[in-house]
Amino acid sequence: MLDPLPILQSTFGFPEFRGVQRQVVDRVLAGENSLAVMPTGAGKSLCYQLPAVALPGTCVVVSPLIALMHDQLRAAEAIGIRAATLTSVDTNQAETIARFRAGALDLLYVAPERASGESFRTLLGQAPLALFAIDEAHCVSEWGHDFRPDYRLLRPLLDHFPAVPRLALTATADAHTRADILEQLGIPQAGMIVAGFDRPNIRYLITPRDNTTRQIADLIAEQPGPGIVYAQTRKAVEQLAEKLAATGRSTRAYHAGLDPHVRARNQADFVASEDMVIVATVAFGMGIDKPDVRFVAHAGLPKSIESYYQETGRAGRDGDPAIAHLFWGAEDFAKARQRIGEVEPHRQAGERTRLNALGALVETAACRRAVLLRHFGDHPPETCGNCDNCLNPPSAVNATEVARKFLSAVFRTGQSFGVGYIESILTGQSSERSLMNGHEALSVFGIASSPEETALIKPVARALLLRDALRANDFGGLEFGPGARAILKGETEVALILPPKRERRGRRGSAAPNPIGDPLFEALRAKRRELAQEAQVPPYVIFHDSVLREMATMRPANLATMARISGVGERKLQAYGDAFLNVIREAA
Known part of the structure; x- marks a missing residue:
């Protein structure tokens, strides 16, 4: 052969x-x-x-x-x-x-x-x-x-x-x-x-959604290079793209509702870029072959764990370090369960299994990568050293008592009010609304007023919605789901995973393609941009960053030496070798 x-x-x-x-x-x-x-x-x-x-x-x-x-x-x-x-x-x-x-x-x-x-x-x-x-x-x-x-x-x-x-x-x-x-x-x-499913160069991070725009703006401030931000609706895409563009980072929007010429131009601009962020619906990404995406952020819950794996897999295809950061909210799970109820009955069990797998991924205190890979049948080690839980282990707390108080308050107020109002009842905050409803006379008014319990109320509400102990009705009020009864009766505990406080880092972190700040590498990148514009192709088609880093390290003096660099084949050596050798000679 x-x-x-x-x-x-x-x-x-x-x-x-x-x-x-x-x-x-x-x-x-x-x-x-x-x-x-x-x-x-x-x-x-x-x-x-x-x-x-x-x-x-x-x-x-x-x-x-x-x-x-x-x-x-x-x-x-x-x-x-x-x-x-x-x-x-x-x-x-x-x-x-x-x-x-x-x-x-x-x-x-x-x-x-x-x-x-x-x-x-x-x-x-x-x-x-x-x-x-x-x-x-x-x-x-x-x-x-x-x-x-x-x-x-x-x-x-x-x-x-x-x-x-x-x-x-x-x-x-x-x-x-x-x-x-x-x-x-x-x-x-x-x-x-x-071959297995592990992408060891991707760092998996999963964070409860707080202020999505601020959280993602912080992420892109720290991460140089191209990035994809997935939002769940066209409206959310356009709003988030506008807000992120206001931070000064070059940003584009992509969704099926855009004029086809605008959509095509935005995609082409992103593919050719070395630092652009594109905010998109999940339709974007499968149609590109861009290897140098440095981060993928989700502004909401993906459709399934398979979709999450595929979408995050668009980061770091060149093998360099990359970030996958998911920001989720309890309402994502509530909406997902509503959608499951609308599909054909024979598909509902499978959809519930997929949603539960996502719930296990976002709630775990263990290694994210291990949970993800086990879903696909791999047998990973218990820790990976490159996910948020491995790098900065969260704390676990038994929040069963606060969960029972929260469920009691939902029940006694008539299963008609949202998280914020239930929190005000539990913490004893008097308002015109609570007086008018007569809820300040309830036994649950003010029963969770200690600082320790107050800090747990929002995470508990998130956990109850995720576990289907609570559901949101069409008017935003909370009502009991099938998981509520076992918690109220003391048959099920509610353990919360509390992520450590995240320290905001300065702009442009260590994921830069030029980690040691070598001026020769930047000069080689500039030459690559010039050649890419002449050939009307994205820069990565000329050479990947890893090839340029090796050139900057080896400083080949002739074509024969350059040919030993991984990723430099005969055709590219012939087409571009002399141009890059000249840059290296000028830097000597």
Whole structure:
């Protein structure tokens, strides 16, 4: 069998494979059908790009989003791979088809809607094929969080070319979804390679929401580099983007309601940036291939733990340190439970399981990473050393008595009032409203007035809503949920996890891509920006920050020495080597 290592070194500029890449590539080169479950940033695309270069014929890549295809196209062309997309927005479709028929394409990217059509199957019969690569393969499964019906129509195409190996790739698939992918795409169980889900360079932080704008403004003040902030509605996106822009950081908004040209421009600006923040709905991100995102913040609860993993996985794909910070509120869980009640009955149990998994993640006092990875079937160590709970362990307190007092106050005031009013009753704060309602005569008025109990009231309310002991009605009032009775009767305890007080740090923390402040690194980045503008590609397509850091450290004196740097392949060395050598010489 062909040795892939020389191609890895010459085309991609890497001295060796990472993780399970070699295992996956060897199966493809041997003509085996495979499913690769690899974390984002582990180099999934190389697993089909390298065979596309090594094997005769064209590798057909099925990908869910046009923007993602075009990003991957730019990256492939930059290292000398002959690639093209065949999408509804491409104006050169006739040229692409001619190149395919002539055998002049290593990679051809298409959407599942086109790939499943009869005319495309006919076209594929007119030239040799090397491989079918099905990217984001979890979209094939109804159990997955991004189900795309057209993915389930791919099997006839694959079976029509039985001699062509098929490779499915995904970063987010639990055991149930993996089994469904294997069945739907005709891949044997023995062909599944699971690399694990850990992203050790991402620091996971989860904080109760207090003042969302201030909290996120503090985060972006401390974190240099590009970042994504996810908000739950279009209105929230626009409001948050406007407020964050007022801090002086370059900020854009992205959601489906924007004018298509504005939306496309905002995305393009972000992809090309080295310091921009984009505030977006969750529709944003799957369609970009930007490796240098330094932080992902959630201004509200994600849809599921799978969605959380995928969305946070857009940070730090280049392997450099990155932050994933989730800000949550109890009302997020209340709204999520209301939504579950509106879906088809047969889906409700699964949705409740997903929500409970999120609840366990935000409430745990243990290692966040361990909880996250165990959800996907991994067996991580008890601590990771790179999440908020490991770095600054929270304290645990038994708040059962305060919880019972809070529930009693909700019941005695008629299950009609919100958290703030219940707090005023418990702490004995007289008001015109409490006098008018006669609530100051209740036995619960002022029964939680000690400083220790007062400090626990808001966290207790949050915990009761999260655990479905309380629910918010349509008017914002609190009413009992199914978990209330066991707490009131003393059958269930309420343990609270109290995060330590967070110290606000100064602007621009240690996550900078230039941690030692090397002026040569900044000069190399400036040259990269210049070359990227000339080539009309994002800077990371030229070289990643890690490559520039190694250049600044090694200070190569000639092209032969520069070629030893990981990430500098033959094509990029030829195209950009002299320009960067000149910068290094000038800095000497």
